[in-house]
Amino acid sequence: MKDLDSLTNLLRDLVQPASLLQLALLALCLGLSWAVVARLRPRDAPGDAGLWFGQRGFDGVLFPLLALLLAALARAGLRGHLPLAVFQLAMPILASLALIRVSVRVLHAAFPSSSLVRAFERTLSWVVWIAAVLWITGLLPLVLEEMEALSWKIGGAQVSLRSLVEGALSAVAVMLVMLWLSSSLEARLMRAGSIHLSVRKMAANATRAVLLLVGILIAMSAAGIPLGALSVMGGAVGVGIGLGLQKLAANYVSGFVILAEQSLRIGDVVKVDNFEGSISDITTRYTLIRAPNGRESIVPNEMMITQRVENLTYADSQLVLTTVVQVGYGTDLDALFPKLLAAVAAVPRVLADPGPGVRLSAFADNGLELTLAFWIGDPVNGQANAVGDVNLAILRLLEAEGIEIPFPQRVMRSLPAAAG
DSSP: HHHHHHHHHHHHHTTTTTTHHHHHHHHHHHHHHHHHHHHSSOOTOOOOOTTEEEEEEEESSHHHHHHHHHHHHHHHTTTTTSHHHHHHHHHHHHHHHHHHHHHHHHHHOOOOOOOOHHHHHHHHHHHHHHHHHHHHHHHHHHHHHHHHHHHHEEEEEEEHHHHHHHHHHHHHHHHHHHHHEEEEHHHHTTOOOSSSHHHHHHHHHHHHHHHHHHHHHHHHHHHTOGGGGHHHHHHHHHHHHHHSSSHHHHHHHHHHHHHTTTTOTTTTTTEEEEEEEEEEEEEEEEEEEOOTTEEEEEHHHHHHHHOOOOOTTOOSSSSEEEEEEOOTTTTTHHHHHHHHHHHHHSSBOOSSSSOOOEEEEOOOSSSSEEEEEESSSOOOGGGGGHHHHHHHHHHHHHHHOOOOOOOOOOOOOOOOOOOO
């Protein structure tokens, strides 16, 4: 009955003329919050300006927090002078909006492309809004009492539904804080341009792993789970790793080894298991290799450690390429060689030092086979296109010099008709 009387009094106060003044003050708080966010948001900010500003300013964390702060100040100023029915409704709504915005932005920053995160966001939003409705209507204390009455024994300890829910919410809050710290530190590390990208990636992965481990321990403690029980769980996890998760554990350890010793770096051109391409990412479990034709290979990190890997740019980024061309017998090679070297050296991606070279490699059936070797300094931009540019320069030179590229020729003769 007390809760019903509180709800009746709230509805009665909402229809009073003083509610118009409160609505005007609330609109002013929202307008000031929007103006401050629009003023503080960087003009050159990308589409997603991060945790505080979001994509459009009002979908970030700063807007609901500012609106909540200004509404609290306005309510404090009116307290004792007017019934505060409008602010009694607005404060829980703004607090719920701020909580949802914080959770959504943190989860998007930590897991940008996870479908499970989106499902968790919807569930969390429903829980927060239901709690806000129960708070406004005055039914929340009654629901909490009923949840406290539902209890059972677990391991000799009395556990209620309320304690489990509160522990789960505390654990979620702790994990959100840890994820926010992890994503913020990772973003700062990845922006450190003076450090190699592989080192930044290793530091970011290690930071996230440590913070998540600390967050899990704190969340378990907040949920009322004794940390002493982890010794038993640790033994079970150790047995599981030894039996079924050894490959997964080996991949994670190999990922940190690769990033630490820098034998493979993001941007290196490598060949693994007859697949050649540039390393586009190194995660804690696998290495992503992208071929020039756009195909991508996901290689477990353990394979990168235990098998033979050709790194074409480990010592330096210079790489030698070759191409073959035939000219007819009788061609003056002494006069042709300097012109070929000059034509190849004029191709933009061909290095001057070491310069290109040419040799007579074989006496073929149709002509003299010449092999040209040249160096490029940017194999990550592709090798086939560099060979194609060199071939085009050779073809133009031979056409300009009137030198024909020989090709197989067959002569068809007709036999005389048989007599008779």
